[in-house]
Amino acid sequence: MAKLKVAVLISARGSNMQSLVHACSAPGFPAEIVCVLSNNLEAAGLKFAAENAIPTRVIDHRDFENREAFDAKLTEFLASIDVDLICLAGFMRLLTPEFVNRWQDKILNIHPSLLPAFKGLHVHERAIESGARFTGCTVHFVRPEMDEGPIITQAVVPIHQTDTPEALAARILEQEHLIYPLALKLVAENRVKIHGAVVLIEAADEQHHALLNPKVEGF
Incomplete structure (x- = not known):
């Protein structure tokens, strides 16, 4: 292939x-x-x-x-x-x-939050100021609206009470480097199917279960 x-x-x-x-x-x-x-x-x-x-x-x-x-x-x-x-x-x-x-459906983007939360800029500062306990990162298909589109992969990162925006950003970036290649692999293998605003992953690997959003039925 x-x-x-x-x-x-x-x-x-x-x-x-x-x-x-x-x-x-x-x-x-x-x-x-x-x-x-x-x-x-x-x-x-x-x-x-x-x-x-x-x-x-x-x-x-x-x-x-x-x-x-x-x-x-x-x-x-x-x-x-x-x-x-x-x-x-x-x-x-x-x-x-x-x-x-x-x-259409041929552009991927990565955003440093758990979309749909904290779209736009100054994401880490806003996440800390909100009092949220968790944030993360998202790979999604791009739509004309900013930071919109069907979600392929996500990773969750805890927000520590002592976090600075820089410290939080560094931990999230580590996860970005994991979920973007995973999302690309899934798309390249033709395992990503878009149903309206939702992505379904065919034959998802159980080890990647926590990174797939929404949850694939049967896992």
């Missing part, structure tokens, strides 16, 4: 991109990263990608007069390399509805 062709979009160091690169390098992994694209020429993740023999591309959003023109260029390039899936990994640009709809 041909591997799923993936483009990863970053704006900075792209630590989640790096976790995907490592996962895709494993024998038998069902996806391959065919390009790392950034809107920022100075993104540190571009160097990592190049060092791992992955083609890179920069499309600077500042070269375009509006979001629509920028996103149109993204689509033109991604279509030209025939990608099957787009993984957002710290890509700090809001995508237009036109772009999202063009790539």
